[in-house]
Amino acid sequence: MRMISQVPLLARLPFWRKQLLDENSRRVSNFVEQIIADRRKGRSASLCAGADLLDLLLSAVDDEGQPFSDQEVKDEALTFVVAGHETTANLMTWAMYVLMTNESVLRACREEVDQVLPNGMIPSYEHMNDLQVCEAILQETLRLYPPVPWFVRKCIREHTIGSDGHHQVRIPVGTTIAIMTYMLHRRADFWPRPLEFDYMRWMRNPMTGLKPKLTHPFCYLPFAAGSRNCIGQNFALLEAKVMLAMFVQRCNFSIEPGQTIVPQITITMRPKYGLKARVTKRS
Numbered sequence: 001m002r003m004i005s006q007v008p009l010l011a012r013l014p015f016w017r018k019q020l021l022d023e024n025s026r027r028v029s030n031f032v033e034q035i036i037a038d039r040r041k042g043r044s045a046s047l048c049a050g051a052d053l054l055d056l057l058l059s060a061v062d063d064e065g066q067p068f069s070d071q072e073v074k075d076e077a078l079t080f081v082v083a084g085h086e087t088t089a090n091l092m093t094w095a096m097y098v099l100m101t102n103e104s105v106l107r108a109c110r111e112e113v114d115q116v117l118p119n120g121m122i123p124s125y126e127h128m129n130d131l132q133v134c135e136a137i138l139q140e141t142l143r144l145y146p147p148v149p150w151f152v153r154k155c156i157r158e159h160t161i162g163s164d165g166h167h168q169v170r171i172p173v174g175t176t177i178a179i180m181t182y183m184l185h186r187r188a189d190f191w192p193r194p195l196e197f198d199y200m201r202w203m204r205n206p207m208t209g210l211k212p213k214l215t216h217p218f219c220y221l222p223f224a225a226g227s228r229n230c231i232g233q234n235f236a237l238l239e240a241k242v243m244l245a246m247f248v249q250r251c252n253f254s255i256e257p258g259q260t261i262v263p264q265i266t267i268t269m270r271p272k273y274g275l276k277a278r279v280t281k282r283s
């Protein structure tokens with residue numbers, strides 16, 4: 001939505017559903033403006049133990065003592081809302097899909113959660129390291145169903161990739177390269193049994209506590225890589241782990257039969273026709 005409005009030519013084109021896009025863009029923008037105005041006027045406060053991200057943005061100053069302008073605060077806040085919302089929501093959707101369609105995975109997850117968090121205990125930071133099956137399930141979900149299924153980078157130094165002969169490709173400076181995470185994560189040369197959901201491939205070694213080594217340092221990129229990788233990745237995994245554990249601890253869920261579940265790849269990746277489930281309180 002925002003990307004379209006950043007490209008002047010595209011922004012002017014009256015293409016299909018453009019009005020809806022503009023309207024939704026305005027609504028998100030108004031929503032963020034309201035949040036900032038409320039905080040400036042003291043009508044809202046941080047829900048954290050200390051200052052939250054918005055407090056930090058509003059109080060930050062540069063080397064000359066200048067604060068962010070209203071537009072800059074809004075842009076930064078909007079980036080966090082947009083980058084942090086649908087991504088994590090999609091991760092949770094796909095994780096629930098996996099649990100509802102793999103009985104053994106749900107059983108292993110529930111066993112761990114019931115052991116680490118007995119009698120409906122609310123998870124705290126100290127429990128996070130013990131929720132290793134939950135973590136492995138989330139990592140395997142991010143492999144098969146990356147919420148951000150592709151991203152782009154611009155070439156700043158000329159490269160030639162591929163082996164000698166006709167498979168070689170020269171990449172000149174300035175080329176935009178799309179990295180298809182979804183395909184990378186399913187490549188048989190990097191992942192044994194690539195299409196199988198196997199959370200065990202992520203389990204730490206019980207003796208050393210170390211995670212298994214990847215077959216290639218860049219074969220797993222749910223949060224991209226390099227200096228512009230996801231700034232929120234640790235937070236995202238933490239909040240996803242808390243949600244997954246509490247959901248499994250407190251709810252039963254089963255998938256509504258007769259649905260077609262296919263990934264829809266746009267900027268993010270979600271089930272094309274949604275994912276309907278029956279959720280009940282766990283007794």
Ligand code: HEM
Nearest residue numbers: 083084087088091147148151222223224228230231232236
């Ligand atoms: C499962 C959840 C998430 C996934 C899969 C994810 C994935 C990604 C990816 C692939 C990028 C790089 C995009 C690119 O280079 O074009 C990115 C960037 C970013 N993400 Fe996330 N993200 C997630 C959650 C979050 C959360 C919770 C936040 C904030 C609270 C966040 C904030 C950001 C920001 C600010 C950037 C831009 C960083 C920069 O350009 O320097 N993300 N994310």
